[in-house]
Structure formats: C-alpha cells, structure tokens
Amino acid sequence: xxxxxxxxxGRVIQKRAAxxxxxxxxxxxxxxxxxxxxxxVILAAAAAVNAGSxxxxxxxxxxxxxxxxxxxxxxxxxxxxxxxSELLQNSDVIIIGCGLGLSDENLVVFKQVLDxxxxxxxxxxxxxxxxxxxxxxxxxxxxxxxxxxxxxxELERLSAVAIGQQTNKKIQDFVDECGVMLVxxxxxxxxxxxxxxxxxxxxxxPAQATAGMGDTLAGMIGSFVGQFKSDEFDAILAAVYxxxxxxxxxxxxxxxxxxxxxINEIPKMMKKYEEKKSNF
Numbered sequence: 014x015x016x017x018x019x020x021x022x023g024r025v026i027q028k029r030a031a032x033x034x035x036x037x038x039x040x041x042x043x044x045x046x047x048x049x050x051x052x053x054v055i056l057a058a059a060a061a062v063n064a065g066s067x068x069x070x071x072x073x074x075x076x077x078x079x080x081x082x083x084x085x086x087x088x089x090x091x092x093x094x095x096x097x098s099e100l101l102q103n104s105d106v107i108i109i110g111c112g113l114g115l116s117d118e119n120l121v122v123f124k125q126v127l128d129x130x131x132x133x134x135x136x137x138x139x140x141x142x143x144x145x146x147x148x149x150x151x152x153x154x155x156x157x158x159x160x161x162x163x164x165x166x167e168l169e170r171l172s173a174v175a176i177g178q179q180t181n182k183k184i185q186d187f188v189d190e191c192g193v194m195l196v197x198x199x200x201x202x203x204x205x206x207x208x209x210x211x212x213x214x215x216x217x218x219p220a221q222a223t224a225g226m227g228d229t230l231a232g233m234i235g236s237f238v239g240q241f242k243s244d245e246f247d248a249i250l251a252a253v254y255x256x257x258x259x260x261x262x263x264x265x266x267x268x269x270x271x272x273x274x275x276i277n278e279i280p281k282m283m284k285k286y287e288e289k290k291s292n293f
Contacts, residue, residue: 016215017204019254021250022258024251025237025244025247025250025251034067035067038066038240039065039067041068043061043111043235044123044126045071045109045113045141047073047113048076051076051081051112052225053112054081055077056111056229056232059084059232060229060236061236062085065283069087069089070089070100071088072090072093072100072122075094105133105239106136106239107126108235109142110141110142111231135158135235136158136160137234138159138161139227140231143161143167148170157207158245159194160238162195162196163197163198164199171187179197181203185205188206194207198227198230201215216258217261220260221260222269223271229272230252230253237251255282260275262278
C-alpha cells in the first residue's frame with residue numbers, strides 16, 4: 014500500500030478563481046438526520062460547508078430544522094418525508110446515511126435516491142445507509158461514481174469479509190468486483206479504487222475515537238469531490254488525509270479531538286496549502 018502524505022493536499026487543493034461563484038464549488042445534498050441522530054447530519058453538513066462547498070442542502074427529519082439553522086445558517090434544509098426529487102437532480106454530490114437510521118420509511122428515501130441518481134453525480138454512502146444497502150441487497154446504477162465509507166463492522170456487512178480477515182487483497186477484490194471506491198475506516202484507514210493502487214493513512218490518532226468523526230469525514234469527502242473535479246480519487250485521498258492531519262495537530266494539546274473542533278480548522282488548513290502552492 015502507498016502511504017498518504019501531505020503531498021496529496023498540495024496536489025489537490027487549488028487557488029480559487031477570481032471569476033467564480035458559489036455554484037462553482039459544488040452543490041452538495043446530505044440526506045440523513047432522523048429524529049434520534051440529527052447531530053450526525055449537522056456535523057457532516059458543517060464539514061462540507063467549511064471544506065468549501067458552495068451550496069449545501071440537508072434533507073432530514075423536520076425536528077432537526079431549528080438546530081441545524083442555529084448551528085449552520087449557511088445550509089439549506091428540507092423535509093426528507095416530502096418529495097425532493099428536483100433538489101436531488103440539481104445536486105453534484107449526494108451524501109446519504111449520516112444519522113439516517115434503519116427504518117422502512119428511510120429505506121424508501123434511500124431507494125428514491127438510487128432510482129433518481131444520474132451519471133454525472135457522485136454518491137457517498139455512509140453510516141446506516143451502508144447497513145441498509147447490504148441488508149436489502151440494493152443495486153447501484155453508477156458504481157464507478159459511488160464511494161462507500163464503512164467502519165469495520167459496516168465493511169463486514171457490505172463485503173461479507175469478517176472483522177479480522179479484512180486484508181488488503183480481500184477488500185481490493187471486493188472493490189474490483191463491485192466497481193466502487195471505498196474508504197475503510199480504522200486506526201489505519203485504507204482507501205481503495207477499482208484496479209488501482211490502494212492507499213493507507215498512518216497519521217490517525219485515538220483522539221479521533223469519538224461520535225461524529227465519521228460523519229465529519231463523509232462531509233469533507235463530499236465537499237472535496239464536488240470541488241476538485243480533475244481526479245475524483247485524489248479528492249477522496251486529500252479529504253481523508255486532511256481530516257486526520259487536523260486531528261493529529263490538535264491532539265498534541267488535547268486528550269480528545271471533537272468533530273466540531275476539527276471542522277472549525279478545515280478552512281485554515283486548506284488556506285495553508287493554497288498558499289504553499291501559490292508560493293511555489
């Protein structure tokens with residue numbers, strides 16, 4: 014496996030064009046946040062906004078509307094119980110699963126996404142949506158534009174490869190067969206793409222072991238994929254690296270790094286790499 018380094022950030026993060034507007038930087042739709050797990054989708058949306066997405070919309074249970082507006086006025090919010098097919102069609106990136114839950118009602122929402130997604134869109138499947146996908150044996154229309162972000166138990170459900178047996182070869186075989194990209198989250202996160210070299214992240218820290226950290230990563234991946242379009246896989250690698258780079262730096266002076274603290278540092282760290290590229 015290839016070790017990820019900060020070289021990936023210098024390669025991916027671009028100086029913003031003078032003549033650009035919010036639509037230039039990606040329309041991201043996040044679908045999740047049921048009545049119990051609203052914080053998950055709020056964190057994911059905050060990560061997408063702070064990582065530079067131009068337009069972020071959250072489709073969630075309406076009970077989360079006030080909390081989301083209070084925490085993140087930059088994001089739009091809609092009720093996922095109502096028809097949002099037009100909004101879905103107008104999005105560049107769709108992130109589903111952050112706090113979605115496993116109810117039959119939300120399975121219908123997930124199936125609506127899978128039915129209406131277009132070839133030009135990117136789909137990130139995270140959290141409970143991975144479990145729903147595996148349990149219901151759902152089908153992807155465009156696997157080449159789909160990114161799964163499982164932790165080890167979710168990866169077992171998805172691939173039928175048990176925890177403890179999730180070798181690089183077995184995961185790569187699964188990815189090659191399905192045609193998807195996959196971020197296998199663990200103490201040393203591994204990133205896979207069909208028939209390509211796979212990558213390993215060695216800068217993670219146990220200070221990241223807290224609720225909402227995976228949701229934050231999903232939002233960052235969605236933001237980077239929506240903005241930095243020259244190489245989709247590189248954009249994923251950069252988001253994964255930046256996520257842990259910020260956490261590693263914060264962990265030097267903190268016992269635990271909270272997702273909300275990490276999110277606040279995203280624009281500052283991205284600016285450093287934009288300036289490095291400009292000075293080069």
